[in-house]
Amino acid sequence: MTAFDYRDGELAAEEVPLAEIAARFGTPCFVYSRAAIESAFRRFDSAFGIRDHLVCYAVKANANLAVLNILARLGSGFDVVSGGELLRVIAAGGDAAKVVFSGVGKSEAEMRQALERGIRCFNVESASELDRLDAVAGRVGMRAPVSLRVNPDVDAKTHPYISTGLRENKFGIAFDDALALYRHAASRSHISVRGIDLHIGSQIEGLAPHVESAQKALVLVDRLAADGIRLEHIDFGGGLGIRYRDEETVDPYEYAFAILRLVGNRPLQLIFEPGRFLVGNAGLLLTRVEYLKRGTERNFAIVDAAMNDLLRPALYDAWHGVCAVRARPTPSRLWQIVGPVCESADFLARDRDLALEEGDLLAILSAGAYAMSMSSNYNSRPRAAEVVVDGKSAHLVRHRETPEELFERESLLP
Ligand SMILES: *Cc1c(COP(=O)(O)O)cnc(C)c1O
Secondary structure (H helix, E strand, C coil), X not given: CCCEEEECCEEEECXXXXXXXXXXXXXXXXXXXXXXXXXXXXXXXXXXXXXXXXXXXXXXXXXCHHHHHHHHHCCCEEEECCHHHHHHHHHCCCCHHHEEECCCCCCHHHHHHHHHHCCXXXXXXXXXXXXXXXXXXXXXXXXXXXXXXXXXXXXXXXXXXXXXXXCCCCCCEEHHHHHHHHHHHHHCCXXXXXXXXXXXXXXXXXXXXXXXXXXXXXXXXXXXXXXXXXXXXXECXXXXXXXXXXXXXXXXXXXXXXXXXXXXXXXXXXXXXXXXXXXXXXXXXXXXXXXXXXXXXXXXEXXXXXXXXXXXXHHHCCCCCEEECXXXXXXXXXXXXXXXXXXXXXXXXXXXXXXXXXXXXXXXXXXXXXXXXXXXXXXXXXXXXXXXXXXXEEEEEECCCCHHXXXXXXXXXX
């Protein structure tokens, strides 16, 4: 199934031409395919067959309520990193009992909220956090379900900004400190030790980093069992890469095969936290060419989307495919696709060979993950609309912000 494809020379999302979406909802606009999200979830989930497992979609990749709802209806759990994300999951019909809570800086209020909602597990990232959670749970008269996020010191070989499993990263508990902290956790009266958690980075291309970190974690699991601390689950985190351009990707079946073989018959539930894999290629950013500016050095296509809509190129030098919604015959030339924001880092793509005219629509591909969720209002730019296409229908699932909404919370001095 291809979510986005040309029909009669026009790019469409499922069965809806993108030109029609632009006419109805304006640009810039994120367009997601329900079928693509569902098919990615089913591919991942079914790879583990009948083995007891839970897929907890990483909400930060794309937190739109409609996207969360599509996944909740398929039985997905959720990985949240803030109280705000937990509220979104609940508002979208997600089940708190299938929520794991990650992140290095959970506040007391967030801990209390998550306890009261009855989440499945806290992925605890430091000794201080464990003690705070024990105290907060004590005050509400509960026992907090806990996994320790262990840092296996494995190189995920991805962009340094999205690598999390090395000793120098801020995430997780150093592997060599984990045993002692598990013993400490097991002795606390308001902590219930449930599992172990890993997450070594994002957009990981090969299988090797996953295998290496899983092996290390399983050594610890066995060591803990010998000590009388029997874990109920192992959470392998997320990180499966997707194809933006020509990256090597790991098929979920290969990934599952490797993980299942390593875990063997240990009586552990398997938890996964995929984000990008489920939504990355299920979305695109639809934008219109405002101006063409040809220079002696470079040609610029100035579009109505910008780094505030899609930060990845500016932040990680990330590459996104760019397609003309209606392909024109030649002549093409090399274009720098840039936005209206006043920063030289405001580019969406560089050196793209396209035949363009002012007013043309472009699709910036693979914009389903870490796109709208990382957007901002820089330059007082209202955030883009979001649309979910489902077969022949296009649904507006977030209205375009208005400039007035941006300063609604501000006030003048008396
Ligand atoms: C970001 C994140 C994920 C999701 O990562 P992807 O690369 O999008 O799969 C999962 N778990 C944690 C703890 C994260 O921070």
